[in-house]
Amino acid sequence: MKKSTDKQPVAAQRRVQKSVERDDRESGKAAAKPMQAGARKYPVPPFPQQHYPKPGDERVLDPAPMYDAPFYKGSDKLAGKAALITGGDSGIGRAVAVLFAREGADIAIVHLAEKGDAEVTRRAVEKEGRHCLVIAGDVSKRAFCEKAVAKTVDAFGKLDVLVNNAAFQIHSEKFEDLSEEHFDLTLKTNLYGYFHMAKAAVPHMASGSAIVNTGSITGIDGSKALIDYSMTKGGIHAFTRSLAGNLVAKGIRVNAVAPGPVWTPLNPSDKQAEDVAKFGSKTPMKRPAQPEEIAPAYVFLASPQCSSYITGEILPIIGGY
Numbered sequence: 001m002k003k004s005t006d007k008q009p010v011a012a013q014r015r016v017q018k019s020v021e022r023d024d025r026e027s028g029k030a031a032a033k034p035m036q037a038g039a040r041k042y043p044v045p046p047f048p049q050q051h052y053p054k055p056g057d058e059r060v061l062d063p064a065p066m067y068d069a070p071f072y073k074g075s076d077k078l079a080g081k082a083a084l085i086t087g088g089d090s091g092i093g094r095a096v097a098v099l100f101a102r103e104g105a106d107i108a109i110v111h112l113a114e115k116g117d118a119e120v121t122r123r124a125v126e127k128e129g130r131h132c133l134v135i136a137g138d139v140s141k142r143a144f145c146e147k148a149v150a151k152t153v154d155a156f157g158k159l160d161v162l163v164n165n166a167a168f169q170i171h172s173e174k175f176e177d178l179s180e181e182h183f184d185l186t187l188k189t190n191l192y193g194y195f196h197m198a199k200a201a202v203p204h205m206a207s208g209s210a211i212v213n214t215g216s217i218t219g220i221d222g223s224k225a226l227i228d229y230s231m232t233k234g235g236i237h238a239f240t241r242s243l244a245g246n247l248v249a250k251g252i253r254v255n256a257v258a259p260g261p262v263w264t265p266l267n268p269s270d271k272q273a274e275d276v277a278k279f280g281s282k283t284p285m286k287r288p289a290q291p292e293e294i295a296p297a298y299v300f301l302a303s304p305q306c307s308s309y310i311t312g313e314i315l316p317i318i319g320g321y
Helices: 007-031 091-102 115-127 142-156 180-204 227-250 291-302
Strands: 082-086 106-111 132-136 161-164 210-214 253-259 314-317
Touching (some): 082 142, 082 180, 091 115, 106 115, 106 142, 132 142, 161 180, 180 210, 210 227, 210 291, 227 253, 227 314, 291 314
Parallel strands (some): 210 253, 253 314
16 A cells, blocks of 8 residues: 555645746746836836925926826817816826817916926927916915916816816824924815815816816825825815715716826925935836826816716726735
């Protein structure tokens, strides 16, 4: 009789074990490279160490954020529409403005104090053959939001799409160091700003209009150094779903995009220089997104051609789980 301690199964298990370990080592080497799956190659960490004062200036970032999406072809998804984009001077807001214009929309952008960045966005929109209205002011103030909406309607005769995108973010490593002034500024900009702008916009929006809010992966997963910011982004997600339910009878869709790390002025004016150099390296793709990689999602959610049956949704774009 064969002994129960037959060595053949043991030898087979060890062969499989060695094969898997070898394959895993090779797979690990391949996975270490930043992923490039777009129409062109995007910058990868490490970046030059840099840190800038708030509210940030896109013109000084190194490398320059990529927003113009030269391989993206418009197809009249927003033809004849008018869109208002807060934080539209730079980052995601600028890329959204450019693609909305390429899809046929006239654009109003709101910015805080970044006149140079806003001028670059205005020229980029006009290069697409559309009008661009530039409005400076603080979205945390109700009166300004009402003024911005009124100016947009006066300029274009209507308002079809609102993109709430302006935000304030600063890391605070210790909870005890998160001051009331810091906390209040974050909530006023990120929550009150969205509320005031939507409240002003909705009376001017007809059936078929859309609101697209910028949330964040931090509003889903949290962030230990961004307690206030994460709180507001989670609030924006809840605001999106609640407002969607409220406005569905009016035919106004409300959705949100929840990005992960994106190379914009927001983070180099927040993180310390040595952290900026590694920004985005912890994502599965090993790099941050560029604004032009995020903007098509806003086109999708704004266009009734693409998303007429979608409302109250949060779309994470985070470079993989």
